[in-house]
Every structure is written in structure tokens, then in C-alpha cells.
Amino acid sequence: WEGGSGVVVLPSGAGKTIVGAAAMAHARTTTLILVTNTVAGRQWRTELLKRTSLTEDEIGEYSGERKEIRPVTIATYQVMTARRKGEYLHLDLFGARDWGLIVYDEVHLLPAPVFRMTADIQSRRRLGLTATLVREDGREGDVFSLIGPKRYDAPWREIEAQGWIAPAECTEVRVTLTEDERMAYAVAEAEERYRMCATAYSKRAVVRRLVERHAGDRVLVIGAYLDQLDQLGELLNAPVIQGSTRNRERERLFEAFRSGEIMTLVVSKVANVSIDLPEAGVAIQVSGTFGSRQEEAQRLGRVLRPKADGRGAHFYTVVSRDTIDQEYAAHRQRFLAEQGYAYTIVDADDIPDPA
Structure with a gap:
């Protein structure tokens, strides 16, 4: 991953969070990490504090419970696409910033309309992470058009x-x-x-x-x-x-x-x-x-x-x-x-x- 954009497919437990952290270390820039729920976001935070030199003050949580924007910000897809009085206030706020890197956790969700809106947030680089790109609606290809090409994929038994x-x-x-x-x-x-x-x-x-x-x-x-x-x-x-x-x-x-x-x-x-x-x-x-x-x-x-x-x-x-x-x-x-x-x-x- 030479600082560009793309998708990495790894089975659960094989180290997708570590791949994300390595991409962040390579990019050395402001990073937005999008996750499926607050619990997942806090697991990301724990892993980043454990495995990188980032400090607690450098990692923010943007969820239904907290609204922090830091050099590394972990936000949920749900709060990002929440609408109030017809306006997507959070999405507009994050879209106005020029992020150096956006990490899309569980990127296979992105073709769904509610998640797809987050692909419009401006960023110099994008990294999608998922255990499998299989979608029952057959729209796996949309992930590549929204994020970038597949950079890595390996059979699960090979990883095992x-x-x-x-x-x-x-x-x-x-x-x-x-x-x-x-x-x-x-x-x-x-x-x-x-x-x-x-x-x-x-x-x-x-x-x-x-x-x-x-x-x-x-x-x-x-x-x-x-x-x-x-x-x-x-x-x-x-x-x-x-x-x-x-x-x-x-x-x-x-x-x-x-x-x-x-x-x-x-x-x-x-x-x-x-x-x-x-x-x-x-x-x-x-x-x-x-x-x-x-x-x-x-x-x-x-x-x-x-x-x-x-x-x-x-x-x-x-x-x-x-x-x-x-x-x-x-x-x-x-x-x-x-x-x-x-x-x-x-x-x-x-x-x-x-x-």
C-alpha cells in the first residue's frame, strides 16, 4: 500500500486493525476511522493505544455519546449519516475537512444507501477493510468504485x-x-x-x-x-x-x-x-x-x-x-x-x- 487508496480483505482475527494502524503510520496524516458501532470504535481506540505511539489526547470519539474531533477521529457510520430537520449536520461537518486518510471498517457495507453517503467525505487516501466482499445484492463492485482497487485478498485457509x-x-x-x-x-x-x-x-x-x-x-x-x-x-x-x-x-x-x-x-x-x-x-x-x-x-x-x-x-x-x-x-x-x-x-x- 504505497499511500494510495484501496481495499484489504482479511478474515476476522487476522489483523485488519493492525493493517489500518500500519496505513496510518505510513500516511502520517489526519485520519478518520469509520466503524459500525461505538463498541467497535472503542476496540479500535484500545488497539491503537496499545500498538502505536498515539496518546489518548490524539484519538477522538465521535458517536452518539461523545463529539470529539482529534488528529485521529473514530466515528460511527450511524452518527455520521444522522439527519436532523432534513440536514446531515455531522456529515457536512466532516465533509468540510480535508482528511489525509479515511479508514472504512467493514467496507462491504458501503454500497448500502445510508453508508454510501460517507464515501463523499473528502480525503487524499482511502482504505477499506473487510472480512469478505460478498454481498447478497451482488454489488461488491461498488466498493471498488467508491474506495479503490482490491490491494490484498487471500483464502482463509492460507491465512490459517x-x-x-x-x-x-x-x-x-x-x-x-x-x-x-x-x-x-x-x-x-x-x-x-x-x-x-x-x-x-x-x-x-x-x-x-x-x-x-x-x-x-x-x-x-x-x-x-x-x-x-x-x-x-x-x-x-x-x-x-x-x-x-x-x-x-x-x-x-x-x-x-x-x-x-x-x-x-x-x-x-x-x-x-x-x-x-x-x-x-x-x-x-x-x-x-x-x-x-x-x-x-x-x-x-x-x-x-x-x-x-x-x-x-x-x-x-x-x-x-x-x-x-x-x-x-x-x-x-x-x-x-x-x-x-x-x-x-x-x-x-x-x-x-x-x-
């Missing part, structure tokens, strides 16, 4: 072989619906079918067995439907993090998880991106967004960060057999196969109760 991310074992666990669940699914309206099979009561027992199977490891249970997540939180006696969870509480729970005080967390899609949980060794996906490959990459990425003891990671997706849930799982399977991962399919009955 070099020791930068943990090896992962991917398993699809198929659950058989009860007769009542099958009947309800058969007569449901098309738009309700995915929710019904994705949140099937029959999934709960296997999720509990998987968590117990990995007792002693840190486990993330990930889903898309809040009622389902609340029920799993109660079943597993585990805290739930979702969109309405306040930033301070999120940070407290994430830190308790990192330290080992909490061994299991139930999380919604808010944990899909930009959350650094290096000791998470197991992810159990119970529901998602219609087989999204981008989401699959993000969720697998939660457990790919290298472990202090060198152990591998486990990624489970719990799927209702003979339903649209299984059809969507096939999309995820193809994505993981493209990344070089073996993908094992097992029956829920083959997951025994721990002794």
Missing part, C-alpha cells in the same frame, strides 16, 4: 496455515421437527415459514447439549430472533446481548466473557461485526438472515482469532431438517467450501448428552 487465525471445524447439526411443528410449518404462510423453522423449539435441546459438550470453553450462541435468544438465555443461564443492550452493558459483558468470568454469551446480529472476542472457541448459530454468506463469514469470524493455547475453533449451525432452513444452510455450506473448510453434517441425535 500461516498461523494468523485459528483452525476451525464446521458442523451442521440437523434437527427433526416434531409432528406438531411439521404440521404448523406445512400450513404456514410463505413469509412465516423461515421464522418458524429457524426458531423451532426442537433446536433448544441440541443447543444445550452442544454448550455442555464444550464446558470449559467460551461459547457464543448466535441468532436473529430476539424471542428465541431470550429463551435460550434463560435455558442456558447466560446473558443476552441484543440491539437494545446499552453500550456500557455490552462492554461489561464482553469484558467478562474475555476474562472467563462468563463462559457463555447469547448474542444477536449486533455481534456479527467488529467485535473482538479472541478467546471465543465455539460458535453455535441457531438462526440467521436467509442463508447470507456475508453473515456466515462474520459469525465464523467470531471464533477464528488465534487462541493463547493454540487450540482450534468449532462452528456449529443448527438447522431444521426438510425445511427452508436446510435450503438456506446449503448457501452457507457452499461459501465455507469456497473458503477451503470441511463441512460435516450430523444428526442431532448423534450429539449425545455429556456424561
Whole structure:
């Protein structure tokens, strides 16, 4: 990266923040870092203070909670594109400045209209960072027109072989619906079918067995439907993090998880991106967004960060057999196969109760 603009694609845990810091060190100029949420922004700040010579006074946070502009400013996409009385005041404020470098974290989001506006902010250099450029709407090419060419991309297994991310074992666990669940699914309206099979009561027992199977490891249970997540939180006696969870509480729970005080967390899609949980060794996906490959990459990425003891990671997706849930799982399977991962399919009955 010779001081120009472009996109770097690296799996979660492989060091995208370090790449951003290196670009900043090379550019030696005022820098704006755009992130998906305040928690992610504070993780960036922690890493920059830890790995660079920047001081606390040189790094500002521009979010819903604070409005600081410093030589290095970390801002959320959401606050940047917030509109008041028809005007984008924050966007106009930042657009009036001539930034030396803008770092777009999770740059695959940029083609979406609400994020795309941030591409108009003036900057001499742009760096986009993402784990995968896959988009379900097929607009990956828009990222290059907005930011610049792809500078680096490597297969995940190649990065794993070099020791930068943990090896992962991917398993699809198929659950058989009860007769009542099958009947309800058969007569449901098309738009309700995915929710019904994705949140099937029959999934709960296997999720509990998987968590117990990995007792002693840190486990993330990930889903898309809040009622389902609340029920799993109660079943597993585990805290739930979702969109309405306040930033301070999120940070407290994430830190308790990192330290080992909490061994299991139930999380919604808010944990899909930009959350650094290096000791998470197991992810159990119970529901998602219609087989999204981008989401699959993000969720697998939660457990790919290298472990202090060198152990591998486990990624489970719990799927209702003979339903649209299984059809969507096939999309995820193809994505993981493209990344070089073996993908094992097992029956829920083959997951025994721990002794």
C-alpha cells in the first residue's frame, strides 16, 4: 500500500486493525476511522493505544455519546449519516475537512444507501477493510468504485496455515421437527415459514447439549430472533446481548466473557461485526438472515482469532431438517467450501448428552 487508496480483505482475527494502524503510520496524516458501532470504535481506540505511539489526547470519539474531533477521529457510520430537520449536520461537518486518510471498517457495507453517503467525505487516501466482499445484492463492485482497487485478498485457509487465525471445524447439526411443528410449518404462510423453522423449539435441546459438550470453553450462541435468544438465555443461564443492550452493558459483558468470568454469551446480529472476542472457541448459530454468506463469514469470524493455547475453533449451525432452513444452510455450506473448510453434517441425535 504505497499511500494510495484501496481495499484489504482479511478474515476476522487476522489483523485488519493492525493493517489500518500500519496505513496510518505510513500516511502520517489526519485520519478518520469509520466503524459500525461505538463498541467497535472503542476496540479500535484500545488497539491503537496499545500498538502505536498515539496518546489518548490524539484519538477522538465521535458517536452518539461523545463529539470529539482529534488528529485521529473514530466515528460511527450511524452518527455520521444522522439527519436532523432534513440536514446531515455531522456529515457536512466532516465533509468540510480535508482528511489525509479515511479508514472504512467493514467496507462491504458501503454500497448500502445510508453508508454510501460517507464515501463523499473528502480525503487524499482511502482504505477499506473487510472480512469478505460478498454481498447478497451482488454489488461488491461498488466498493471498488467508491474506495479503490482490491490491494490484498487471500483464502482463509492460507491465512490459517500461516498461523494468523485459528483452525476451525464446521458442523451442521440437523434437527427433526416434531409432528406438531411439521404440521404448523406445512400450513404456514410463505413469509412465516423461515421464522418458524429457524426458531423451532426442537433446536433448544441440541443447543444445550452442544454448550455442555464444550464446558470449559467460551461459547457464543448466535441468532436473529430476539424471542428465541431470550429463551435460550434463560435455558442456558447466560446473558443476552441484543440491539437494545446499552453500550456500557455490552462492554461489561464482553469484558467478562474475555476474562472467563462468563463462559457463555447469547448474542444477536449486533455481534456479527467488529467485535473482538479472541478467546471465543465455539460458535453455535441457531438462526440467521436467509442463508447470507456475508453473515456466515462474520459469525465464523467470531471464533477464528488465534487462541493463547493454540487450540482450534468449532462452528456449529443448527438447522431444521426438510425445511427452508436446510435450503438456506446449503448457501452457507457452499461459501465455507469456497473458503477451503470441511463441512460435516450430523444428526442431532448423534450429539449425545455429556456424561
